[in-house]
Structures are given as structure tokens and as C-alpha cells.
Amino acid sequence: MQNNKREDIINFAKQKHFSALKRKYSLIEPTLPIEPFYTIMLKLEKKERLDPILVVQLIEERMLSSDGKIATAYYRLEAEFYEQEYNRTGNKWDIPRISKFWRKANEPEQALKITNLDLAKIQDNKLKSTILVTRGAAFRDIYKLDDAENCAIQAIDYQPNTHQPYTLMGAICYDKGSWEDGYQWFEIAIQLGADTEDIDAEIKQVIRNEKNDDKRREAAEYLLKKDSHRYAWAKDYLKKQKDKK
Numbered sequence: 001m002q003n004n005k006r007e008d009i010i011n012f013a014k015q016k017h018f019s020a021l022k023r024k025y026s027l028i029e030p031t032l033p034i035e036p037f038y039t040i041m042l043k044l045e046k047k048e049r050l051d052p053i054l055v056v057q058l059i060e061e062r063m064l065s066s067d068g069k070i071a072t073a074y075y076r077l078e079a080e081f082y083e084q085e086y087n088r089t090g091n092k093w094d095i096p097r098i099s100k101f102w103r104k105a106n107e108p109e110q111a112l113k114i115t116n117l118d119l120a121k122i123q124d125n126k127l128k129s130t131i132l133v134t135r136g137a138a139f140r141d142i143y144k145l146d147d148a149e150n151c152a153i154q155a156i157d158y159q160p161n162t163h164q165p166y167t168l169m170g171a172i173c174y175d176k177g178s179w180e181d182g183y184q185w186f187e188i189a190i191q192l193g194a195d196t197e198d199i200d201a202e203i204k205q206v207i208r209n210e211k212n213d214d215k216r217r218e219a220a221e222y223l224l225k226k227d228s229h230r231y232a233w234a235k236d237y238l239k240k241q242k243d244k245k
Contacts (some may be wrong), residue, residue, distance in 0.1 A: 014038070021045070025069040032063075037070075040124065044073045049081055067106070075105035083114070094126060099134040103239050108141035129159035136168050148172050163194035167202065174206040179222040204233065 018034050021027075021041040036054065043050055055058030055074050058064040064071055080100035086094040095114055102110040115135035149172050154166035160227050166189035173182030186199050203223070210216045220238050223231035 025073075027068075027070070044070065044077070047077060047145060049077050050074050052078075066104075072105050075101045079107075079110065092131075096130045097136045098125075099131075099138060103134070103138055103141060110139040111135070111138035111141075113236060125158040126162075128163060129155040129162065132158065133164045133168050136165075136172075139167075140172060143175070145172055145175055161192060163189040163192035166192060167194055167199065170199070170205055171202055173178060174203060174219065177218065179219055183222075183226065200230070203231075204244070207234070207237065 015034070018038045018041075022032065025041055025044075027037065036058075040050060040054075046171070055064065055071065059066050059071065079098050082094050082098045082101065085091070086098060095117070098114045099111040101112065102108065112135065115131050115138065117131075120129070122128050122131075132151045132155035136148040136155065139145070139148035139151060149169070152165045152168040152172060153169070159165070166185050170182045170189060171187035173179075173185060182203075186194075186203070190196055190199060207216055207219050210219065216237050220231075220234035223234045224238075
């Protein structure tokens with residue numbers, strides 16, 4: 001009886017703590033299971049790294065938001081871990097990885113800081129191009145599109161036969177409202193091996209993030225003229241525009 005009472009007290013305290021952590025990390029789903037989320041949040045409180053496979057699985061299963069507080073905290077811990085590794089080993093291939101995690105943690109300024117280095121001291125053109133692509137993407141995050149474009153052009157110069165810099169150029173053109181230019185850059189990326197679904201997801205995200213209703217409508221109309229089947233999802237933006245009138 002005494003053991004049962006003690007166990008009840010422990011479980012009660014655990015549930016109270018779990019509820020407090022859910023509020024802190026903005027997990028509002030009332031039916032959310034205590035595991036694995038309680039263990040995850042305890043680790044984050046201790047600044048311990050999470051199992052990346054588990055995080056990706058939870059995001060894919062839509063049990064975690066990719067831009068929620070838990071995912072953001074995870075990305076920040078990963079960025080800090082690989083920064084420590086880079087400082088320890090000097091392996092410059094850690095730089096684009098660090099930049100990627102800082103960007104996912106919604107801290108593009110940190111991504112720009114880690115990628116701000118003298119590329120002349122790097123001999124590997126593939127590494128130079130990869131750093132420039134992630135740096136350009138970070139400039140996109142803060143809407144410095146001319147700086148982003150300069151990075152993309154340099155990345156193409158260093159490695160013209162890989163699709164990543166062309167994908168970046170396509171996204172920049174869409175950000176600027178240059179739909180045809182963006183389409184052509186994306187087509188080159190696909191020819192060089194980019195996945196069509198990934199490209200379409202990039203286009204969809206650019207349009208989703210566009211705050212100007214007129215530009216969003218123009219983009220939707222352009223895409224539907226290009227391929228009404230492939231870009232059928234763009235009809236939703238035209239419908240939303242009509243509903244506002």
C-alpha cells in the first residue's frame with residue numbers, strides 16, 4: 001500500500017512536470033502521449049542532443065512541427081555541437097552542416113557568421129560551392145536577395161554541374177517575382193539531378209511565404225499556364241484571392 005501511494009505521488013509529479021514542459025514548448029495537443037515527448041523535453045532542458053532519427057520520424061508523422069519549439073531547440077543543439085566539432089577538428093565540411101542547422105533554428109545570422117570565411121584558402125571547389133549555397137540561402141532568409149544571388153553565381157562558377165546552386169537561383173528569382181527566370185533555373189536544376197518533387201515543394205513554399213497577395217496571384221496564374229496539372233495546387237491561391245473580394 002505504501003509503495004502504491006509513493007508511486008502515485010511520483011506519477012502525479014511527473015504529469016505536472018510534463019504539463020509544465022508542454023506549455024513551455026507550446027505542445028497544446030491534450031491527447032499527446034507522455035512518451036517519447038517527456039523524455040525529449042527533459043533532454044532539451046539538460047541541453048542534451050536528441051536522436052535525429054526519432055525527431056525526423058515525429059516530424060514526418062506530424063506529431064512534431066518542423067518549426068515548433070522542440071524542433072528549433074533540437075536544431076540549435078545540433079548547430080552548437082557541430083560548431084564544437086569544427087573548432088576541435090578544423091574539418092571545413094562541418095561548416096555547411098552548421099549553417100543548415102542554424103537556418104533551421106531560425107537563426108540565419110549565425111549561419112552567415114559561420115560561412116563568412118576566406119574561400120581562397122579552400123582548395124576543394126565542391127566545398128566552396130556547398131558553403132556558398134548555404135550562405136546564399138541564409139541571405140534569402142533575411143531577404144538580402146542580391147547577396148543571395150551573388151553567392152549562387154559564385155557557387156555555379158565553382159561547381160557548374162551540380163543542381164544545388166541552380167535551385168537556389170530559381171528560388172531567388174521567384175522571391176523577386178521573376179517567374180520565367182525562376183522556372184528556367186529550376187529546369188536546369190532538374191536536368192542536373194534535382195528531384196522534381198523537391199523543386200515543386202520549394203516553389204510551393206516560396207509562394208506560401210509570399211506576403212504580397214498580388215505577387216502570389218501572379219505566381220499562381222503563371223504556374224497554371226505552364227502546367228495546370230503539375231501545379232494544380234496553385235488554384236487554391238486564386239480561390240483565396242476571390243474569397244477576399
